Amino acid sequence: MSAVMDRGAAVAAAFERYRNEPGALLCILHAIQDSLGYIPAEVVPDIAAELNLSRAEVHGVISFYHDFRTQPGGRHTVQICRAEACQAVGARELEAHAKTALGVDYHATCSDGSITLVPVYCLGNCACGPSVRIDNEVYGRVSSARFDSLMAELKAGAE
Ligand code: FES
Structure with a gap:
């Protein structure tokens, strides 16, 4: 972009x-x-x-179409898969955790402008859910703890 x-x-x-x-x-x-x-x-x-x-x-x-944004997004986009295979292995818990950890709902951006949280319906990584995409990179088997460390890395890396 x-x-x-x-x-x-x-x-x-x-x-x-x-x-x-x-x-x-x-x-x-x-x-x-x-x-x-x-x-x-x-x-x-x-x-x-x-x-x-x-x-x-x-x-x-x-x-x-929820993919369209009417406000500028954060410096990074974090997508959490909400499709069935990921939901079967804990995506619902992960998304609840992510919203609390980032302090935002879907389609919203953290107050520091760092991250926009977005739902997505399948990232093609179904065998390794819960799946998350951070900008252009897909991560599998993302637990709440792993999510926290990925977000910490993202914020530490800033841009
Ligand atoms: S269902 Fe989540 S990656 Fe396909």
């Missing part, structure tokens, strides 16, 4: 690439989020105008 991309450039690039594609709205929203890290409220009118939709329609899609 290139969080430094200028907002106008990110929107223009997304329009240029996807405006004529089927499912353009979702493609454009993903492209903007990939570039900026979130979808600023200020770009919704531009998207609506570009695709000949109402602002409410664009807002509706953004709020329907």
Whole structure:
């Protein structure tokens, strides 16, 4: 993710690439989020105008899909798998622990801006659950204690 991309450039690039594609709205929203890290409220009118939709329609899609963020995320993203195989081996306990340990619910960011906690439905690591992805790296058999040490490492490493 290139969080430094200028907002106008990110929107223009997304329009240029996807405006004529089927499912353009979702493609454009993903492209903007990939570039900026979130979808600023200020770009919704531009998207609506570009695709000949109402602002409410664009807002509706953004709020329907939990993957879309409307606020800047933390420096790191921590995803906890909530799918069945991981739940069978303790993912529910892990997610409760993670929320308490980080002091946030899903889709929220720690007060120091370090970590955004996000649920995910399968990381392709089902035989080694509970599974967690930290930024682009997947970890298996994550106990509460291991989660704490991973988070401590993440915060110690800062960026
Ligand atoms: S069910 Fe968790 S990684 Fe597949």
